[in-house]
Amino acid sequence: MIEIVEALALRRPEPTAAFIYRRVADIAHDRELLAPSYTSVRKVIGGIDPGLRVLAQQGDAAYRDRFELVFRRATAGPNNQWQADHTLLDVAILDKLGQPVRPWLTIVLDDYSRAIAGYTLFIGAPTAEQTALAVHQAVNRKTNPAWPIAGLPDVLYSDHPPVHECGAGLHE
Known part of the structure; x- marks a missing residue:
C-alpha cells in the first residue's frame, strides 16, 4: 500500500492527499485489505524525498533550480x-x-x-x-x-x- 501511495503522490499534476486517500481506499477494498487511515496516507506522502517530488511533478528545470549542484552561500561582496x-x-x-x-x-x-x-x-x-x-x-x-x-x-x-x-x- 505504501508503494501505491507513493506512486499516486508522484503523479503529474500533483494530486491532493484526499484524492490519494480515496484511491488507495478503493484499491484496498478491491483487494479485500484493510485501508490505511488518512493520517497514514499523509505520513507516507510527507516522507517522500522533496527532490523526487519536484522532479516528478515539476520537471527537470524546477529540480535544477531548487536542488542545483552548486551550493549557494551568503556572501558580503565580490571575491568574498x-x-x-x-x-x-x-x-x-x-x-x-x-x-x-x-x-x-x-x-x-x-x-x-x-x-x-x-x-x-x-x-x-x-x-x-x-x-x-x-x-x-x-x-x-x-x-x-x-x-x-x-x-x-x-x-x-x-x-x-x-x-x-x-x-x-x-x-x-
Missing part, C-alpha cells in the same frame, strides 16, 4: 567566496583519434555575483591541474573588458576533491 566545481558535459566532441568523447568543464564561480570567474574545458577525468588552471584564469584580469571578475577570493570552496591516480607506476 568562490566555488570550484567539475561537470561532465552532455555533448560529444572528437578526441585526437577522432573518437567521440564527453568533455569536462571546471568553473570557478563568484558566490556574490553568481558570475563565472574562470573555467577550463578538457578531456579526461578532473584533476588538481584542471582546477588550478580555472583558478589561475579566475584570479587574473581578462582581456575582454565585459568580463571584469579578477582578484583573490577570501575563501575558495570545492565540494569534490580532484580525482588523483593513486599508485600510478607502482607494481604489486
